[in-house]
Amino acid sequence: MAVERAVLGEVPEVVERGGWRSAALDFCRARPLGAIGAVVVAINIFVGLGANVIAPYDPLATDYGAMLGRPSAAHWLGTDAFGRDVLSRIIHGSRTAMLVGFSCAFLGATLGTIIGVTSAYFGGRADLLIQRVMDVFLAFPLIILALAVVSILGTGIGNVIMAITIPMIPRAALVARSSALAIREMPYVDAARAAGFSHGRIILRHMLPNVMAPYLIMLTAYLGQAILLEASLSFLGLGVAEPTPAWGLMLRGAAVQFAESAPWMAIFPGFAISLAVFAFNLFGDSLRDALDPRLRTQ
């Protein structure tokens, strides 16, 4: 019937239901936990972007009369050791977390994918060489490599982004390479080669678009990891420096000193980190399930 209507010039139902909105609705219905993750991620992004408007106080403004203040009507999540509003610092901290998270995840996943696909495409000695270099980086745990990089480059947001991105690249390259190895053998790649297209064109136009699914999965998975790493580095005093509002930074120093008498200084930023990482992981896992054809058919 549907085919008949289409022949008669009516818009087919399948076209009406297509597009992003429909895909999003399907995603929400099929994976409610992933949808919740996506909502929290969206809230995080919104809060980060609108921090200047949303935060009740200047996150840097000290009030020595209100030091170590309990949660109250004036300060919903209390104040820290300098009398700064904890809620405002968490809200502005989400900006730092999102900036570092998105930058690291995007750079790490993108550069890793390019390297992985290139390595798979050329194969042979080039592949061997690239993969052994990647193996060297993979031999170090993520946090250890990030610590090493930041101790060489120094602290600050730019260096922290670089420190977290570098260990992500080989991990992304490994995943992208394994996907690209299968694509390399596809007839259309052979056809492109036979047509005399350049290596760059084949990699960029014929292979990379076909590893988009793992790329998107890595992107979301790395977001959570990057936020956690940034918080870890800041907690260790190797990330961003005071008085910049950052979640990991809020957990160190006075938060540790006054953990017994002013626990809100550590509890709320810790909760913000957990929530953000949990949300990104939920979203990433659901996205993987939705995009991976093997899992989709199961």
Next chain:
Amino acid sequence: MATNRARRRGSETVRGLVVGVAGLMLAVLGGTGAGAQERPRYGGELVFVVPTEPASYDGHREGTFALVHPVAPIYNTLLRFDPTDRTGTRVVGDLAESWTIARDGRTYTFRLRRGVKFHDGSDLTSKDVKASYDKIIFPPSGVISFRKGQYTAVEAVEAPDAATVVFRLKWPSASLITALASPFNWIYRADILAKDVHWYETHVMGTGPFIFVEHVKGAYWAARKNPNYWDKGKPYLDGYRALVVKDANAQVAAVRAERAHIQFRGFTPSERDSLVQALGAKIAVQESPWDCVLLVGMNHEKKPWDDKRARRALTLALDRHQGSQALSRIAIVKSVGGVQVPGTPFAAPPEELEKLAGYSHDVAKSRAEARRLLTEAGVPEGFSFSLKNRNVPMPYEPIAVWLVDQWRQVGLQARHEFIESTKWEADLRNGEYEVAVDTQCSYAVDPDLDLYKFQSMGISHNNYGRYTDTVLDELYQKQSRALDPDERKKYVREFERRLLDEEAHYAYTLQWHRIIPHSAKVRGWTITPSHFVNNQLDTVWLAE
């Protein structure tokens, strides 16, 4: 009868109350000073915590308290700081029984105590003192002497007879007596030094109240009482054990669990509060201004800090009095001070400090002046500069947060860079910074030690402000050679005014504050502004 009895009972109650209140006041004001009135008890082992370990055992070549705390009780020095003096400035004899100073201030003659023996049984003579000071002041090639520079006035050390030591000076030195009381200047055996000048780098053997037993690296130091100590009746303890505990939380836990009686360097306010809360009457707290301070160093070779108006603006922006109240709750800083520790002989009284830029209680006026000076110096609103800081959380981080906030009040944006200690020091030394948190810490409160840093670059090896100021250099020399304390005080005041106000080469933040919560059993130990002095432990005893 009944009335009389009631009256008597009433007067006893009042007397009891008065005694109780007086006792409480004594305990509060004097810490364990009240204990000093008690009869010392013999016996027991003092257990204390040391956070780190030294590179060698030789006090002459080391500069760390990590050596002094566990090893000072093994040795004696020629002079020492009076262990009952809270200012840590009153010098008394240790191995020297008495001394005289020639009228021209260039000859110091010391009479040594008789009957002093090294732990190996040999007698101490003036030869040993001379050999030790020759090693400190005129070290042979290949021998490191950490404080050699403090004895440039000394021309020669002589030992005319077995019980006399003479120091001959090139010029009068107001600080020589303090320098000879240095807690690092242990007296070694001359014969041993003659055979092997490096022997004391790996061995411990002195004349002190305790005899070295063992050092298990990374674990503990142990020493036992010297039964033949020259100061009869001392020491009171049977021995001591210094536990090496690097982690600050573990140090607090050791005191809280009563596994250690004391840590002699200092704890933070929150650590003090948690110990007091946990142990109540079992803990006593002694506090003192600390002879350490964090400074704001401004690189005179970088604009706009070459302009004294900009430098003055940085110090004028600071509300030190409010900072003192607030930061003392969360960090080891408290007193508002100048170039000398408040309450010590050469310190500026509060009314004089108030006149210096940035020390006034009228903060609004100071900040208006700061803004005016910045405008005059061509520094725009919102001017951004980097503040390099050492990545040691306490008290460097809270001080930096406070500074950044204070400078925001006058329209300046400081970008805090919290960098690794070695790089921080290298950057300061090489002038690779705009504004930095710098530090000044001495083993004893004395203008020579505390002002040395601020002389011109080239004279002072750690003037990181990178300036030349011949007026300051001249004032330093004058105070250093002024034997009359009042005259010296006058020059110190002039130095302070020029350094912190007229030229504003540096800005002082807040004086560090030393907090020692210790077991109430520990008696006979008095806190001083230096965590290097008063660690001979000969006067310390443990109550029941």
